[in-house]
Amino acid sequence: xxGVTQTPKFQVLKTGQSMTLQCAQDxxxxxxxxxxQDPGMGLRLIHxxxxxxxxxxxxVPNGYNVSRLNKREFSLRLESAAPSQTSVYFCxxxxxxxGVSYEQYFGPGTRLTVT
Amino acid sequence: xxxxxxxxxxxxxxxxxxxITCSHNxxxxxxxxxxxxxxxxxxxxxxxxxxxxxxxNEVASLFIPADRKSSTLSLPRVSLSDxxxxxxxxxxxxxxxxxxxxxxxxxxxxxxx
Numbered sequence: 292x293x294g295v296t297q298t299p300k301f302q303v304l305k306t307g308q309s310m311t312l313q314c315a316q317d318x319x320x321x322x323x324x325x326x327x328q329d330p331g332m333g334l335r336l337i338h339x340x341x342x343x344x345x346x347x348x349x350x351v352p353n354g355y356n357v358s359r360l361n362k363r364e365f366s367l368r369l370e371s372a373a374p375s376q377t378s379v380y381f382c383x384x385x386x387x388x389x390g391v392s393y394e395q396y397f398g399p400g401t402r403l404t405v406t
Numbered sequence: 407x408x409x410x411x412x413x414x415x416x417x418x419x420x421x422x423x424x425x426i427t428c429s430h431n432x433x434x435x436x437x438x439x440x441x442x443x444x445x446x447x448x449x450x451x452x453x454x455x456x457x458x459x460x461x462x463n464e465v466a467s468l469f470i471p472a473d474r475k476s477s478t479l480s481l482p483r484v485s486l487s488d489x490x491x492x493x494x495x496x497x498x499x500x501x502x503x504x505x506x507x508x509x510x511x512x513x514x515x516x517x518x519x
Binding site: 335339350 | 437438439440442447448449450451452455493495496497498499506507508509510511512
């Protein structure tokens, strides 16, 4: 039982390049989310999914697209990376919901630098 | 969602009990209180959750007074490995995607030998 896994762990992009961050969970959770964490800040919600093929925007969705092809995997795509997207990205999953009362399981993060 | 206020940082020594207090003056009747722990270079990890009075698990205790306007996370006999950022989150007991986690800046606990 690996929990939530993310790839890659580190990535450096040039401005304008694109990339996809991958996330997978093996806990059969319905809910999955992507967060970003900037230095010295708390996490901010980018997008979330309530099931395969169903996604919605979070607090900071601009510049990001997501895809949930099946229950297990949730990917985050940057179509044209910008320096403002330099951050650590965390994927999370939950059995019951995206809110406070349901335990969120977080992945180890992807550290992205855009130059 | 209720706004939370917690100290930016705290210092402690190994073996001491640490209490981190979170203020949430406008907590609603159906709000729960949840604490997460985040080690450097890792994702947050759920520690404990409560609604009122006291909750204890193998990691920590959570004390919630009768008015629920604050809560205190208690870590018994901390060690160097408890050095982390601790987040207090408050929100309603709704399932689904109607509510989202809102993380503040948390409390950086530094444990020294």
